[in-house]
Amino acid sequence: MTRTNQTKFPSVLRARLRKTSKNYSLNAFGGRTLALKWHIVLLVAGALLPVVLFAVAVVQRLSFSERASSQRRLVIAARNLTQDLEREVSSTTRTLQALAASDKLDQGDLKAFYKEAQRTVQTQPTWLSVILLTPDKRQVLNTFRPFGTLLPLANEPESVQRVVETQQPTVGYLAFARAKRQWAFPVRVPVVRNGKLQYVLTAIISSESLTHTIKNQPRIDGEWTRTVVDGHGIVVARTLHPERFMGKPGTPSFLKRIAATSEGVYRETTLEGAQVYVAFKRANFSNWTTAVVVAVDVIESPARRAMWLVVGSGLALLLVSGVGALVLSQWISQGITEAATAAEALAKGEYTRISPSTIEEVALLGEALEFSANLLSQRERERDEHLKQVEAARAEAEAANRLKDEFLITVSHELRTPLNAIFGWAQLLRGGKLNQEKTQNAIATIERNAKAQAQLVNDLLDTSRIILGKLRLETQPLNLATVIISAIDSMRHAAEVKDIDLQVQLTNVEPVLGDQNRLQQVVWNLLANAVKFTPQGGWVEVQLQQVDSLVEVRVRDTGVGIKAEFLPYVFERFRQADGSTTREYGGLGLGLAIVRHLVELHGGTVQADSDGEGKGATFTMKLPVIARQESISTPPITSANGTYKNSDKLKNVxxxxxxxxxxxxxxxxxxxxxxxxxxxxxxxxxxxxxxxxxxxxxxxxxxxxxxxxxxxxxxxxxxxxxxxxxxxxxxxxxxxxxxxxxxxxxxxxxxxxxxxxxxxxxxxxxxxxxxxxxx
CATH class of the missing domain: 3.40.50.2300 (Response regulator)
Structure with a gap:
């Protein structure tokens, strides 16, 4: 056996063992074996399963029950606060109704009634003043002003109108009392004589006094703050930092909650930015609402204590399991060590018989070694195939890097080109030697190149948003005819400069659901692409039609066409048919990539077709229609080429x-x-x-x-x-x-x-x- 084969031998064994492993089998000696992986599974399960079961039972039981109990206490506190608020308002209403029954009003002696009202205000520490109004919201008298003073209309007329319409007492909304230079709210009662509303009697209540009132109410454990908001969701009273938040609306999530239901509890981020639980209860007058807030830590600390208990118990269990695993691993390692010794001997050309073992992998090792040569050959082939794949991936990465380098060069060129015209004409204008015609031409050139550069920057930003997944749509039902007309209007001048005939064929189609600005950007990009690549005197045609449940927008041109080999890449980023320094047409090659992404975000498709170079191109966008009962009208289209003129619309502003x-x-x-x-x-x-x-x-x-x-x-x-x-x-x-x-x-x-x-x-x-x- 060669030295190379000897080096690779252990990995071949591992591969063979993975392929031949089974749950149970009989070894050559007739004994029943258990796979090594199942030994490990039993070991891990025996160590971790008790910990997992214990953690789930303890944490769920304690956290759920304690959190539910705390939330119930919060709701009860909110109800009690609402009852206290209702009692305060009821007391004020009864006092006002008693004053409204004064015989001075029956006698028309308003001066005497004025003095009586002043005495009443002095007995009510929360009242700022008493105001008597007519049903048409004019103030007749105001105890804060001398009798007979000319008075303005009611500062908060909405609640006055409610009294006029219902002839029932009501509580108004928070308003800034300029005379007192503080926030206050009105409590109003009708003054009815002989079944007819004569006046509306109002007590102006200081919101600061209401803050003192709710501060003196019994508190619950861990309470953060108490808040009272009026029917418009404006903070009227608050126990924590009232001077900072009074007169300002509550958080949007709080306002949404109280608008949806009269009572509840939920998790919230406060105006100070703290994480809390909020319980609220709506009062039975004018949609006022009270809220009691408790920090999240107060509610959830029991669950955390339970978690520490679980962690401590789990560590103890893991220690016990670890000791057992150590004993078991020593028994397992004895058979593995013997197998490793046999494999090493076999690598040297020797053969050592493996003793019987209860571990299946060790028992099968002898059979695996017999196939070692074949496995080595197979591994060599796999390595060669892997090297080929690595080379292909390297080539693909190098091609991608070349595309990015070419794109960066193109970006630099395209950004500098309009800057050259802008900077040059600006210098000539500064010299002051241009005639009127040249001056107008210079200004038009600067404006045109500035718009071109802005379009380049917008394309780069859109591409960045697409790559980062941050491009969002604001969809609404749309008539695509409107979008097409707007895009054509903005491209008409560019077409006229090249004497290109813009042809439009629009038919009645069903509406689509889309973002008007983004779809107009799609059509504009397709039109701009067609005009750009169509030579002088050519034509560009835009068609709108519906095929079954799809609306099709087709842009055809008689331009330079697209090479067959480039057609599959026409919508890819950083791809251009001609990326050389001698290319005839400018641009970054991003417009069509942006088109494809925007169309796909709308649930549609876009494709490009061309018969080859010099035979023009056709781009087809397809969007699904939506079912609507009402028709969508086409708003009037205004020209995008507006001219700035002097006027006096801001005179003396x-x-x-x-x-x-x-x-x-x-x-x-x-x-x-x-x-x-x-x-x-x-x-x-x-x-x-x-x-x-x-x-x-x-x-x-x-x-x-x-x-x-x-x-x-x-x-x-x-x-x-x-x-x-x-x-x-x-x-x-x-x-x-x-x-x-x-x-x-x-x-x-x-x-x-x-x-x-x-x-x-x-x-x-x-x-x-x-x-x-x-x-």
């Missing part, structure tokens, strides 16, 4: 622009000042905050990514200041952070709108004007 980039500040200022706005710019959040206090702008435009302090921190400080001075300044986040999650974060921080860079001047001016009009 104060706008504060905050951006650390001076070029960005200058651009935004120029756009707004051309619309008549009065603009002030700041380079940092700290400087802008002082300007907000002193200048008090009508609108704020702020960048997000700034040094030292970003736009999120800035707007939060502005909103905190506004709550103190009772003003509100609308704000827009103008930023290069353009993802959907960036938009949601900006809105959550306090901005009303989010506009991504690069800016469209007309769109920016329209958004600012709409915010001013809305405010």
């Amino acid at each position: 104060r706008v504060l622009v905050v951006d650390d980039d001076p070029d960005a500040r200058d651009l935004v200022s120029a756009i707004l000042m051309q619309q008549g706005a009065e603009v002030c710019t700041c380079a940092s959040a700290a400087q802008a905050l002082n300007k907000v206090f002193d200048w008090k702008p009508a609108v704020i435009l702020c960048d997000i990514g700034m040094p030292l302090e970003d736009g999120y921190d800035f707007i939060r400080k502005v909103r905190d200041w506004e709550s103190d001075v009772d003003v509100h300044i609308p704000a827009i986040a103008v930023t290069a952070f353009a993802r959907e999650e960036d938009k949601m974060k900006a809105i959550a921080s306090g901005y009303q709108m989010h506009i991504p860079k690069p800016l469209e001047p007309t769109h920016l001016a329209d958004v600012v004007a709409s915010l001013v009009a809305r405010n």
Whole structure:
């Protein structure tokens, strides 16, 4: 036997043993054997099965029962808090009803009634004032104001209207009492004489007093906080940090829960960011709700204690099992050692008979050694096949790396090409020696190349989202005719420049479920691809039709066509039919890959067909229809090539622009000042905050990514200041952070709108004007 065969011999034995193993068999001596793997299975099962069963029984029993009991106590606490709140409101209502029965109102002596109301307010420590209103919401008297003072309409008219409609007492909603400079809510009762509503008598109750009331109620073990919200979900009273959260809505999940049911308990993240259990109960008036919150640790600590008990017991059991396994392994290893000695002797050309063993693998070893030569030969063949596979995989990886290198070179070229035109014409414009015609041509060239570069960046971002799985759709029923018309409108100019005839054939089809922007991007990419590869004077045809339950969009062209060998790769990323430096057509080769991914996300398919070079190409997209009862109308299509013009839509409007980039500040200022706005710019959040206090702008435009302090921190400080001075300044986040999650974060921080860079001047001016009009 050769030295190579001797080296490989043990691995061949292991392979043979794996193939010949069975559960039970009879050895050459007639004894019954048990496979080695079953010895190991019994060993592991004997050590771990008691631990697993014990852990499941103890943890489930303790955690489930204790958690259910704690949740029941929470619900009872919430009910008790609701009853206390209802008693407070009932006491206030009875006192108001007694005051409403005053004969001073019957006599029309409002001045005497005013004094009587003042005395009543002095006896009620939770009342701020008493207000008498007419059914049309005008204040007749207010104990906080001198009698006869001209008074405004009701601060919170919704509950007044409810009293007028039902002629029943009601509790209103939280509102900021400017005269008292604190939060309060009204309790209103009708004043009825001779079956007719004469007045609405109101007691204004301080929310701080309600906070003191619920703080004095009996507490439960581990309680975190107690909260009372009004019918709009606004925090009225809170035992923990009331000054921070009063007047603000509860968390979205809490509001969703209380809207769905009148009582319950669930796990929640509080406004402070703590993990808690929340029990809530709705009151029997005006959809007010109380909530009792307990930290998760209080509820779940018994389960953790049970887990420690399980771990300790399990370790003890494992120790016992380990000792048993050690004894058993010594008995097993004796037979394996004898088998190994025999195999080593056989590798040297000697033969040693293996003693009878209860382990099947050892008993079968003699038979396995007889086939060793054949197994060695088979292993050699397998190794050769494996080497071939490795070489093929290496070649494929090298090809992928070449594609990526070519793609990076293409990216650099495609990004630099529009930059060359932009930079060059900008330098010529700066020189001021161009005539009117050349100036207009320079501006058009800069704009065209800027849009081209923006499209390249968008394709790269979309490809990144696709690779990371973060591309999301906002679907709705759509008429594909609308999508096609919009895409054609945006491509018409490019086709006219090349004298390409755009032909459209649209038929009535059923609606599809899709994202309008993304489907328009698909059709636009297909059209742009057709126009790009169609020579001067050619034609591009777009067809819309329905075949059974599929809507088909077909884009045909008379362009350069697709080579047969490249057709299978036309939708792959980083693939281009011509990747050389002498290629005739630009682009990154990402558009069709994005098309395929977007269509597949919509549950459809897209395919490419071509008879070869110079014979044009056809791209066919198929989407499934949806069943709908109502028809989908086609909204009017507006041109995408809008022109920015000066106007006075922002005349005398104060706008504060905050951006650390001076070029960005200058651009935004120029756009707004051309619309008549009065603009002030700041380079940092700290400087802008002082300007907000002193200048008090009508609108704020702020960048997000700034040094030292970003736009999120800035707007939060502005909103905190506004709550103190009772003003509100609308704000827009103008930023290069353009993802959907960036938009949601900006809105959550306090901005009303989010506009991504690069800016469209007309769109920016329209958004600012709409915010001013809305405010």
